Amino acid sequence: MAYDLEEQEQLDAIKAWWARYGTVIVSLVVAVALAWGGWWSWKAYESHRASQAMSYFEALEDAASLGTAxxxxxxxxxxATLREQYGATGYAARGALVAAQALLVQKDTDGAREQLEWLAAQNKNPSMQSVARLRLAGLLLDQKQYDAALAQxxxxxxxxxxxxxxRRGDILAAQGKRDEARAAWQSAIDxxxxxxxxxxxxxxxxxxxxxx
Structure with missing residues (x-):
């Protein structure tokens, strides 16, 4: 097929442009496609792990509801499985609280303390971490470990x-520090x-x- 001079110049310009930028464009398209595919693969993986974590959490709840030795x-x-394999999920934090409460009911204070200490050391879930610190302080108060309780x-x-x-007022009162306990409780009321x-x-x- 014959082209006139103007068309031939346009084709030459397109060919020259493609020769200069074509490799870059193809590389960008491939990179975007790989990134998109990788993102979806990661989302699928995360969804699968969340589903597995939920299964272990439900098993934990079922065991806790039995209330037997x-x-x-x-x-x-x-x-333990939630902590070790799914520690980054919210199920691990919730599971630690459920386990701690269930173990306290079974008079396994050391086991409950282990659960709370693990969660109290986690920074990824500030709300759950704070609940664990509060409950751990109460457990340590019951054990008369006042300094350790206050440290939480x-x-x-x-x-x-x-x-x-x-809770700080409770501990200070147990220590006989009445003025400090009074100040702590007033702060709580305020x-x-x-x-x-x-x-x-x-x-x-x-x-x-x-x-x-």
Whole structure:
């Protein structure tokens, strides 16, 4: 097929442009395709892992609901699997709290403490971490390990500041540090506000301390 001079010049220009930029364009298209495929593969992998983690969490909940001494091994096994293989998922954090509560019911204080200590050391889930620190402080209070309990209540996140102050008051009162306990409970009341039902509970403790 014959081309006139103008068409031939256009074709030559296109060929020259493609010769200069064609490899780069093809490379970019391939890179985008690979990135897109990799992203979808990663999403599928993450979804699969989340599904597996959920299965272990449900098994943990089932074992915890039994409330029997025989269920302790199942609870610890499921919780350990969640921590070791799915530690980055939310199921691991939730599983640690469920396991700790179930083990406390079974009087396995050391097992419960292990669950809470693991979660208290995790930074990826601040809310769950704060709950674990609060519960761990209460467990240590029951064991009369007051300094260790107070150590769990340092630098509270704003949303937990009042709850941490309340627990700190409990520990200080157990140590006989009445003035410090009073200050901690007052701080908790100020942080909770009058509308919070827990405020009345803290006020009762403060009144009891003042009347002692």
């Amino acid at each position: 025989e269920s302790v091994v199942r609870i610890k096994t499921a919780a 209540l340092t630098s509270p996140p704003p949303a937990f500041a009042a709850l941490f102050a309340d 942080g909770l506000g009058t509308a919070n039902p827990l405020t009345q509970v803290v006020q009762l403790k403060l009144d009891a301390l003042s009347g002692a």
